[in-house]
Amino acid sequence: MSEVIEQLDFNSYIAGFRKHLYHIFREKYDYNKISLNRDFPADFLKEIMDHKPLAVSIPTIHGGRGVSVKECLGVLSAASYESLALSLTFGINIALFLEPLAKYGDFDVQHRVFREFIENNAMGGLMITEKAYGSDALNMKTSYQPVDGGYKIKGEKHWQGLSGVANFWLVTARKSNANGDLIRDIDFFVTDDSNPSQHISVLERYNNLGLYAIPYGVNTIDVVVPEEQKLTPESTGIKLMLDMLHRSRLQFPGMGLGFIKRLLDESMEHCQKRMVGGVSLNNNDSVKFQLARIQAAYTICSGMCSFSVGNSGVEHDLATLSIEANSVKALVTDLMHESAQISLQLSGANGYRLDHIAGRSVIDSRPFQVFEGSNEMLYAQIAEGVLKLMRKSKESNLLAFLKAYKRTNLSASYFRTQIDFQLDGPLSQRDAVTLGRMIARVICFQFVLEMNGYNEQLVEITRQHIVMDLIMYNGQLNAGNNANPTFDYQENSDWMDFV
Incomplete structure (x- = not known):
């Protein structure tokens, strides 16, 4: 089986793998029931691993398909369309074990370990x-x-x-x-x-x-x-760790894309079939807004995947690519969870079941906003990184800087009204998080624009939703909210004393 897989062109391989996963998850096994149990059943997992999905991140000299980012993201996406847990299992193996070993490991150790993955379906972690x-x-x-x-x-x-x-x-x-x-x-x-x-x-x-x-x-x-x-x-080992973690963060869109696409497909099918007052649910204007919101997430994630293919291979040193990697990881995981929340809302009562795709997705996507760096921390680091570059270039206007910055020189002009303001004083941490959320969106919209020939309607849907987000975050920056919690809140706070 492994020799055949190594020789297949990727389009044939990934098409066969998707078909294989569909059969296992929806025909041979009742995954809705399996998903409520701890661990994948051994026979279930073996049928998946016998297709050698992790070969995409093993060098050809060791019997793999080569460490191709496009193939790695394709496998992650195919898996997350059926199961986010399966995709994360692959992601842990690929980005946090196999790729670092392929780049920094001793050759003989590589050969011995990689053969275990190819021949015996071994797994690794960090x-x-x-x-x-x-x-x-x-x-x-x-x-x-x-x-x-x-x-x-x-x-x-x-x-x-x-x-x-x-x-x-x-x-x-x-x-x-x-x-x-x-x-x-x-x-x-x-x-x-x-x-x-x-x-x-x-x-x-x-x-x-x-x-x-x-x-x-x-x-x-x-x-x-x-x-x-x-x-x-x-x-240094610290730079090795940064290179590895940034590469991993740039591969999150592979997990995100299949996951978001599944939620989009399920939600659109449900809203087309669900009748309310004699018309389908997707005729409701607020439903159209929510479906378009998931489509914008799908589009942004697609742009991220495209960027990662060209910039996150093991041949690149990613230790200094913190702004891009943090933008991708934080934004895609926020979009994953938001898409799951929308899908659950559109599903009605049925969505609030752990064995429903939407209910399970809400719970499974939530920790993605925490692990490998909480999103608030990453957004603050994005803002700090950009502010440092602005000080170095002696530019205090965000729009002017982003129009010249290589990651936003195409996208900044689309949002000139929302990002045309001065940043010439210290920022509170909460404002740095908000600023990071804004910058991440402008950066990632550029990834969309760089996909020449991509669906123009989806690009426009995405632009409108990013404008809306930036207006909201701009309002937060200007609100001057400096409220801090009081730790003596129980004093004079029992409403029964006031009636």
């Missing part, structure tokens, strides 16, 4: 997050020390997708000096769970709210790995 240091990865306490012929790693990680399931892990740790202090830089190590000295135990399994098919938990690390299983950064 361990960064610790309980006390979520987004503060640079202060992680997992440590390592050199030992004879390798490294001893000790620590604890949590919220790793595929906990207890992955065969291989990329584990992050900081080197411990002779006095016990941890250096600032971070290193990455490959662990092989089949080797007893490298086995990582699951201390606790989390009862995650959604994404039932993916196990999460607390992992205890006390392993020894040979020295060749340490990744080799081009400069």
Whole structure:
């Protein structure tokens, strides 16, 4: 099977894979029932993995199809049309294990590990997050020390997708000096769970709210790995991590596209068939607005995919591409969750069921706005990055700067009224988040414009919705809201005392 798949042109391969997933999810199995259980059933998952979807992110020299961004996004999109959990499973493997290993790993280690993926349907994941240091990865306490012929790693990680399931892990740790202090830089190590000295135990399994098919938990690390299983950064481990995370964020649109398209297809079909007062639901003006909103999300996500294909391959160093990567990740995940909320609303009471596509989508898409950096943090970083560039260029007008900035020089003029204002003073953090939301939309609309020949009606729908969003966010910036919570709120706040 793997040799046949390697030889297929991608159009034939992805068409066959979509058909295969449709058959498994909707004909052979009742996935609506399966989706309410924890984990994918072994036989169910085996039928999917036997089609070798992860071969798209394995170099041809090791038996894969090559590390092609277009093919990786195509596989992620095909999977998310049927199951967001399946697509995230693939995304974890592709962006957080296989691609970093292909770029930074020892050749012999690559060959051994990649053959396990091709021949035995192995899986891999990434361990960064610790309980006390979520987004503060640079202060992680997992440590390592050199030992004879390798490294001893000790620590604890949590919220790793595929906990207890992955065969291989990329584990992050900081080197411990002779006095016990941890250096600032971070290193990455490959662990092989089949080797007893490298086995990582699951201390606790989390009862995650959604994404039932993916196990999460607390992992205890006390392993020894040979020295060749340490990744080799081009400069520092921190830059390696940024390169990897930015590449991963730029592949979120692959997961988002199939997911949003499924919600759009389901919602449009429902609104065409659902009769209210003798006419179909899609004749309602507010329904048209909501359907157009999902279509705008689909269009923006398509532009993101196009951008990622040209800019996120392993041959690129993405360590400095924070503005683009953060814009893509934050905006696409907001659009995913908003599309799910709209789909549930349009579905009526039936949507409020966990075994309904809309209900499940609301729950499954929500954590995407949190992991790999909460969206508020990423939007603030976008604003900070752009403000730094504006200061460097001695430009304080946002429109003037964005018209000259390479990521917005085509799109900025479409929104001149909404972004024509000065930024010549300090911003509060809440305003930085709002500004980041605006900038991300202008950046990502340029990705749409750069798809020459793309559906003009969808482009116009998207432009109108972005104008609406920018007007709203501009209003937030000008509202002067500096309200902070009072921690003594219970004083004089019981309404019963006032009637």
